[in-house]
Amino acid sequence: xxxxxxxxxxxxxxxxxxxxxxxxxxxxxxxxxxxxxxxxxxxxxxxxxxxxxxxxxxxxxxxxxxxxxxxxxxxxxxxxxxxxxxxxxxxxxxxxxxxxxxxxxxxxxxxxxxxxxxxxxxxxxxxxxxxxxxxxxxxxxxxxxxxxxxxxxxxxxxxxxxxxxxxxxxxxxxxxxxxxxxxxxxxxxxxxxxxxxxxxxxxxxxxxxxxxxxxxxxxxxxxxxxxxxxxxxxxxxxxxxxxxxxxxxxxxxxxxxxxxxxxxxxxxxxxxxxxxxxxxxxxxxxxxxxxxxxxxxxxxxxxxxxxxxxxxxxxxxxxxxxxxxxxxxxxxxxxxxxxxxxxxxxxxxxxxxxxxxxxxxxxxxxxxxxxxxxxxxxxxxxxxxxxxxxxx
Numbered sequence: 001x002x003x004x005x006x007x008x009x010x011x012x013x014x015x016x017x018x019x020x021x022x023x024x025x026x027x028x029x030x031x032x033x034x035x036x037x038x039x040x041x042x043x044x045x046x047x048x049x050x051x052x053x054x055x056x057x058x059x060x061x062x063x064x065x066x067x068x069x070x071x072x073x074x075x076x077x078x079x080x081x082x083x084x085x086x087x088x089x090x091x092x093x094x095x096x097x098x099x100x101x102x103x104x105x106x107x108x109x110x111x112x113x114x115x116x117x118x119x120x121x122x123x124x125x126x127x128x129x130x131x132x133x134x135x136x137x138x139x140x141x142x143x144x145x146x147x148x149x150x151x152x153x154x155x156x157x158x159x160x161x162x163x164x165x166x167x168x169x170x171x172x173x174x175x176x177x178x179x180x181x182x183x184x185x186x187x188x189x190x191x192x193x194x195x196x197x198x199x200x201x202x203x204x205x206x207x208x209x210x211x212x213x214x215x216x217x218x219x220x221x222x223x224x225x226x227x228x229x230x231x232x233x234x235x236x237x238x239x240x241x242x243x244x245x246x247x248x249x250x251x252x253x254x255x256x257x258x259x260x261x262x263x264x265x266x267x268x269x270x271x272x273x274x275x276x277x278x279x280x281x282x283x284x285x286x287x288x289x290x291x292x293x294x295x296x297x298x299x300x301x302x303x304x305x306x307x308x309x310x311x312x313x314x315x316x317x318x319x320x321x322x323x324x325x326x327x328x329x330x331x332x333x334x335x336x337x338x339x340x341x342x343x344x345x346x347x348x349x350x351x352x353x354x355x356x357x358x359x360x361x362x363x364x365x366x367x368x369x370x371x372x373x374x375x376x377x378x379x380x381x382x383x384x385x386x387x388x389x390x391x392x
Contacts, residue, residue, distance in 0.1 A: 007064065007065035008021075008063060009064070009065050009067035009135060009137035009138075010035070010137070011137030011138075011140045011141055011144070011192070012188070014188070014191070015032070015036065015195070015198075018032040018036055019032045021063070022035070025056065025059060027056060031052065034051055034052060035052070035060070036198060039144075040199050042144040042147060042148035044064065045061075046060035046064060047061060065090075066090050067089070067090060067137055067141070068090075068141070069087035069089050069141055069142075070088045070089075071085060071086070071087060071145065072086045072087065072088045072094065073086040074086075080101075080160060081161055082098065082099070082100050082101070083100075083146075083155060084096060084097075084098050085097045085142075085145065085146070087145065089138060093132060094114070095111040095114050095134065095138075095142075096111060096176060097109065097110055097111060097142040097145070097146065097175060098175065099146045099149070099150075099168075101155075101160055102161055102164065103163040104165065104169075105164075105165065106150060106167065106169050106170070107168075107170040107171070107172060108142065108143050108147075108172070109174050110139060110142040110143060110173060110174075110175050111134065111139075111142065111175035111176035112133075112139055112175070112178070112179045112181075112182045112185060112186055113130060113131075113132070113176060113177025113178065113181065114130075114131035114132050114134065114176065114177070115128050115131040115132075115176065115177065116128070116129070116130055116176060116177045116178055117130035117178070117181065118178050118181070118245070118247055119246050120211065120232075120234070120245055122276060122278055123276075125176045125177070130177075133185060134177070134182065135185055136184070136188035136189045138185075139185050139186070140192050140193065143171055143193060146168055147167055150165070150166050150167055151166055151167055153166075169201075169205060170205045170206070171193060171206050171207070172206075172207040172230075173186060173207065173208045174207070174209040178210065179208050179209060180208070180213040180215075180216025181213060183216050183219055183220075186208065186220075187220070187223060190206060190208070190223070190225065190227060203227050204226060204227075204228065206228065207227065207228040207229075207272075208220060208227055208228070208230065209231075209232060209274065210229070210230070210231060211232045211245050212232070212247055212248060212251050212256045213251065214255050217259040217260065217263055218259055218262070221259075221262060221263045221266050221267065226268065226269045227267075227269070228269055228270075228271070229260065229263050229267075229271045229272075230272045230273075230274055230303075231256070231271060231273050231300075232274045232276070233245075233273045233274065233275055233294070234274070234276050234278075234282060235248075235282050235287065236253070236290030236291040236293070236294055237253075237286075237287070238252050238253055240281075240282060241253060244281070244282065253294070257294065261298055264299065264300075270300065270301060271298055271299075271300045271301075272300060272301045272302070272303055273291070273294070273295055273298070273301070274303050274305065275291065275302060275303065275304045275305065276306075276307050277304050277305065277307060277317075277318050277323060277326060278307045278315050278317075278318065279315060279316040279317055279318040280315075280316070283326050288326050288329040288333075289329070289333065291330055292334070292335045293333075295330070295335040295337075296334055296335060300335075301337070301338070302330060302335055302336070302337040302338070303337075303340050304323070304330070304338070304340065305340045306318055306323055306339075327339050
């Protein structure tokens with residue numbers, strides 16, 4: 001006796017996968033288009049797909065795995081402009097997704113992993129460690145949850161920015177986890193969201209962030225879509241970056257620069273450099289000058305984000321005067337630089353704050369990340385000692 005077919009999350013199916021499923025069930029090919037249309041609208045329950053025959057709806061209900069996440073918590077920040085969603089999947093794993101609303105733009109910041117193995121010591125998610133990879137369907141579903149909430153009016157009230165759209169317009173892969181360490185799910189979800197006959201996001205409305213996984217950057221480049229690449233640099237010398245971004249030990253700055261330069265040349269898309277500014281760690285003039293030199297070589301835009309307070313992280317945000325001086329120094333060296341606001345900070349939804357229900361240190365981390373926090377403490381202490389000597 002043959003085993004029953006394995007249940008599948010419909011959001012993991014490509015157009016070809018849906019077509020194969022429909023053919024297997026003996027249905028005409030156009031049924032795949034109908035099913036995909038429902039999925040794009042956020043409907044994954046076959047019983048709600050009212051233009052399908054009853055028998056097919058029953059069959060699909062048995063074939064589709066129960067994969068819809070549960071909305072466990074919804075926190076609001078920035079006067080209703082930022083919404084942090086805690087989503088729990090059927091296996092009990094939880095992740096965080098952030099919806100940010102602007103005039104004429106609704107951006108979803110999505111997670112690609114439950115936790116993160118990169119171990120960047122200033123990031124709460126990195127300190128929590130890695131739990132598991134998300135599937136392509138689980139990545140896509142975060143966008144669908146946010147999109148459905150906007151379209152249904154569940155997040156519509158007088159506090160929304162004037163002109164805020166009623167649907168998702170932009171997606172940034174900047175939530176929990178390293179997108180290029182879960183490359184199959186990241187690439188599959190990018191294709192799903194970009195599908196012109198499906199969700200229909202412009203490739204230019206999709207940003208994929210990475211701490212510098214060079215092989216992943218090259219595979220993303222080979223995909224041929226002009227998505228925006230954002231590189232979380234945070235340090236412009238190998239000595240400091242080895243401590244702040246431990247993957248730099250494996251892929252140092254020269255190798256990373258080469259991959260980013262090739263991405264810009266092949267996609268013709270400007271790359272952005274993300275810089276979490278940490279008080280007395282990477283906010284000095286030497287780092288500003290080195291950052292400006294890298295940005296000029298790559299013709300990149302720099303986003304400076306003052307560090308947000310995070311659980312288990314001992315460093316401080318830079319002073320306003322130091323932040324202004326750092327940004328001015330980079331700009332004065334011919335680089336386009338933006339000082340980003342800390343959206344979602346009062347709901348722990350800002351950069352580096354996404355933690356979900358994790359206990360710090362509960363998951364696995366890369367060997368290079370072990371002890372990074374202590375090493376950065378020593379670097380910071382050394383910088384403070386040098387400041388004292390200068391003052392004398």
